[in-house]
Amino acid sequence: MKKIRWGILGCGRIARKFASDLRLVADAELVAVGARELSTAESFAKEFPAKHVHGSYDALVSNPEVDVIYVATPHGLHHQHVLLCLQHKKAVLCEKAFALNFRQAHEMIELAKRQKVFLMEAFWTRLLPHYVKAKQLIEAGKVGRIKYFYGEFGFKPTAPVPARLYEPALGGGALLDIGVYPVFMALDLLGKPDSIDAVMTPAHTGVDEQCTVRFQYNDGAIANLFCSLATNLASGGDIGGTEGRIRFTHRMHGPTTLLEYYSGTVDTCQTIEFEKAKGFGYEYEISHVNECLQNNYTESPILTHEFTLLLMQTLDVIRAKAGIHYPAD
Numbered sequence: 001m002k003k004i005r006w007g008i009l010g011c012g013r014i015a016r017k018f019a020s021d022l023r024l025v026a027d028a029e030l031v032a033v034g035a036r037e038l039s040t041a042e043s044f045a046k047e048f049p050a051k052h053v054h055g056s057y058d059a060l061v062s063n064p065e066v067d068v069i070y071v072a073t074p075h076g077l078h079h080q081h082v083l084l085c086l087q088h089k090k091a092v093l094c095e096k097a098f099a100l101n102f103r104q105a106h107e108m109i110e111l112a113k114r115q116k117v118f119l120m121e122a123f124w125t126r127l128l129p130h131y132v133k134a135k136q137l138i139e140a141g142k143v144g145r146i147k148y149f150y151g152e153f154g155f156k157p158t159a160p161v162p163a164r165l166y167e168p169a170l171g172g173g174a175l176l177d178i179g180v181y182p183v184f185m186a187l188d189l190l191g192k193p194d195s196i197d198a199v200m201t202p203a204h205t206g207v208d209e210q211c212t213v214r215f216q217y218n219d220g221a222i223a224n225l226f227c228s229l230a231t232n233l234a235s236g237g238d239i240g241g242t243e244g245r246i247r248f249t250h251r252m253h254g255p256t257t258l259l260e261y262y263s264g265t266v267d268t269c270q271t272i273e274f275e276k277a278k279g280f281g282y283e284y285e286i287s288h289v290n291e292c293l294q295n296n297y298t299e300s301p302i303l304t305h306e307f308t309l310l311l312m313q314t315l316d317v318i319r320a321k322a323g324i325h326y327p328a329d
C-alpha cells in the first residue's frame, strides 16, 4: 500500500493533536506543514517533523509532494482555505464546523466536484468505536424506534482563551464550535427535523455563549440539544427508543471506553467497554480518509457531502431562530 502524504494547513492547537495521531496510522505520512509565518511552521515541525516546512498556505498547496491537506484553521476561514486547496487539486479533510453557512459549504463542495477531488468534513465522532457500536445496535433494531435524543456539550475555556471562540468573523460562539456535535448526532440518528426551535444567551461579542435547540419530527420524535461555553458539563447523550436506550455517559463526541445499553427498563443496563484509544481519537478519521484515497474516492461513503450540506443548512436555521449572526451571512 502506498503512503498517503499529508500536509497540515494552520499550525494551531488541534493541528498538534492531529499530527500526533497521524503517527499512529501505518499508511499516513506527514510530509509538509504550512503556517502564515515560517517561524510558526518551523516550531511545529520541531515537534512533528515534516520534509517540507512552508511559511505560507500558498506554498503548502503548491507542493507537488502533498496528496491531502488537513485544514485546521478557525471555521470562519475554512471556506477560503478549502477553496485554495481545491484550486490546487489537493484532497482536503476540513475541520468542523465545515464553514460559516450553507452558501459557503455549497461552494466548497461544488468546487470539489468540479475538480474531481476528495473533500470531507472532519467529523471524527462518526468514526469512533463507541459511536459505530451505537449505530450498529440501532440498525439491529435493539432500541426500536428512536423517540428521543438528548445531547449536550459544555466546557468553560481556560486561559489563555482562544480569541476565535468569541470572534464573529471567525465563526465564534458555542453552536459552531461544540453545539455542532449534538446537532450532528440528532441529524445522523433522526434525520432532517420537521421543525426547529432555538434560543441563545449572548457572549460579550454577541455570538452565543450558550444555545439550546429543539428538533421535532412528524413521527413524534424529539431531540433536545444544548451547548455552552460557560460551564463544564458531562457532555453526554441519551438515545431513547421504543425497545431500549443507549446512553453516552460523558464526552460523547470524543473517544470513550464506555457505552451503556438498556434493553428495556432502567434495571437492564449493560455496560459495553472499549479499548482506550491509542491517541486522541483522530486516528480513526485519518485511517478512513486514507482508505478513501487509496480507493480513489472523491467523497466518503460515510461522511457524505449531502450530510455536510444538511448539517450546514440546519445550523443556518438554528442560528436564524436563535439570533446568531456573522458578517459572512
Ligand SMILES: NC(=O)c1ccc[n+]([C@@H]2O[C@H](COP(=O)([O-])OP(=O)(O)OC[C@H]3O[C@@H](n4cnc5c(N)ncnc54)[C@H](OP(=O)(O)O)[C@@H]3O)[C@@H](O)[C@H]2O)c1
Binding pocket: 009, 010, 011, 012, 013, 014, 015, 034, 035, 036, 037, 040, 041, 072, 073, 074, 075, 077, 095, 096, 097, 122, 124, 162, 163, 164, 176, 177
Ligand atoms: N475535531 C476536534 O476535536 C476539534 C477540536 C478543537 C478545534 N477544532 C476545530 O479546529 C479548528 C481550529 O481550532 P484550533 O483550536 O486549533 O484553533 P487555533 O489554535 O486558535 O487556530 C488554528 C490556526 O489557524 C490559523 N489562522 C489563520 N488565520 C488565522 C486568523 N486570522 N486568526 C486566527 N488563526 C488563524 C493559525 O495558524 P498559523 O498561524 O499556524 O498559520 C492558527 O494556529 C476550528 O474550526 C475548530 O472548530 C476541532
